[in-house]
Amino acid sequence: xxxxYPRAGAQYxxxxxxxxxxxxxxADCLDYLEWLRWPSGFVCPSCGHPAGWRIGDGRIMxxxxxxxxxxxxxxxxxxxxxxxxxxxxACWHFATGKDGISALSLKRTLEIGSYQTVWAILYRLRSxxxxxxxxxxxxxxxxxxxxxxxxxxxxxxxxxxxxKVLTVIAVEILEPKGYGRCRMAAIPDASxxxxxxxxxxxxxxxxxxxxxxxxxxxxxxREGYARDRRSQNAARSRGEDPGELLPAVHRVASLAKRWxxxxxxxxxxxxxLPSYLNEFVFRxxxxxxxxxxxxxxxxxxxxxxxxxxxxxxxxxxxxxxAVPPKPPTRRGHPSSLEMPPQNRPWRRGTNSD
Ligand SMILES: [Zn+2]
Numbered sequence: 001x002x003x004x005y006p007r008a009g010a011q012y013x014x015x016x017x018x019x020x021x022x023x024x025x026x027a028d029c030l031d032y033l034e035w036l037r038w039p040s041g042f043v044c045p046s047c048g049h050p051a052g053w054r055i056g057d058g059r060i061m062x063x064x065x066x067x068x069x070x071x072x073x074x075x076x077x078x079x080x081x082x083x084x085x086x087x088x089x090a091c092w093h094f095a096t097g098k099d100g101i102s103a104l105s106l107k108r109t110l111e112i113g114s115y116q117t118v119w120a121i122l123y124r125l126r127s128x129x130x131x132x133x134x135x136x137x138x139x140x141x142x143x144x145x146x147x148x149x150x151x152x153x154x155x156x157x158x159x160x161x162x163x164k165v166l167t168v169i170a171v172e173i174l175e176p177k178g179y180g181r182c183r184m185a186a187i188p189d190a191s192x193x194x195x196x197x198x199x200x201x202x203x204x205x206x207x208x209x210x211x212x213x214x215x216x217x218x219x220x221x222r223e224g225y226a227r228d229r230r231s232q233n234a235a236r237s238r239g240e241d242p243g244e245l246l247p248a249v250h251r252v253a254s255l256a257k258r259w260x261x262x263x264x265x266x267x268x269x270x271x272x273l274p275s276y277l278n279e280f281v282f283r284x285x286x287x288x289x290x291x292x293x294x295x296x297x298x299x300x301x302x303x304x305x306x307x308x309x310x311x312x313x314x315x316x317x318x319x320x321x322a323v324p325p326k327p328p329t330r331r332g333h334p335s336s337l338e339m340p341p342q343n344r345p346w347r348r349g350t351n352s353d
Pocket of ligand 1: 044045046047048049062063064065066067
């Protein structure tokens with residue numbers, strides 16, 4: 001039996017109060033992850049056998065091949081030393097905040113001592129947001145490149161957090177007005193190879209792609225797209241502002257820049273910009289979602305389906321920066337946010353084990 005379409009108050013909490021009532025212990029959180037990972041009951045990750053039994057240490061032994069697995073093994077929670085109640089609280093704030101949350105604010109909210117631990121949790125949550133099978137953009141799509149990241153000169157005393165990163169943006173244009181979904185990617189340069197790769201990955205063939213006059217987009221017609229080329233010179237000769245040729249892309253770019261300066265106070269390292277762009281795109285594409293609790297459910301659903309993100313992978317690209325606080329030399333392990341056990345609404349009326 002497949003998992004039913006999630007309902008507020010049954011499969012995901014409607015409010016912070018409900019969140020606290022449901023996830024009082026680390027065991028509650030673990031059970032919720034188990035239910036998300038195996039909605040129809042245990043399936044062995046090694047051999048695919050659909051049955052097993054629980055052994056003394058909480059792991060499940062496959063009835064087919066005898067291998068032992070835990071609920072969190074092979075997911076982003078693999079071998080975590082952060083209690084699941086802390087992960088869940090972080091995920092709740094990450095998912096339900098309209099604009100997300102910075103590591104610094106989350107550290108204060110959850111009263112966790114280590115900035116590095118909080119930063120790493122948010123990095124891992126961010127890294128699950130891109131579904132490899134997501135649908136490509138279609139219909140009418142604007143595409144253009146811009147620079148994102150760093151701090152604008154004159155702001156906050158002109159602090160430099162790293163170079164700006166060339167970013168290509170695609171936005172669906174709706175009829176009669178409004179914008180649909182978007183895609184963003186950091187690219188090494190504005191060459192035809194970089195731009196066509198982005199277009200192929202993110203946009204359905206047959207789509208009308210609206211671009212400026214840049215030569216880098218010349219090859220897209222051969223790739224099965226219709227190109228609507230907006231010429232800066234033609235706009236200038238009509239007395240129009242050439243900067244307004246691609247209003248959807250410029251709108252989305254300015255929202256992304258404002259989000260980085262607002263939620264993250266501009267403290268986004270250029271090496272990590274791609275993961276922030278993924279988060280922005282995830283939020284933008286769900287901006288009309290009425291239920292923030294549903295986003296919490298979706299993030300956790302992606303998290304149990306996502307391979308582990310190792311600590312060394314995320315510090316490898318992290319460059320030192322002056323502000324906000326420097327990572328401590330050792331990781332702190334926050335204590336659990338446990339409260340006495342209560343009930344598990346997600347198990348009611350659905351399958352049980
Ligand atoms: Zn097995």
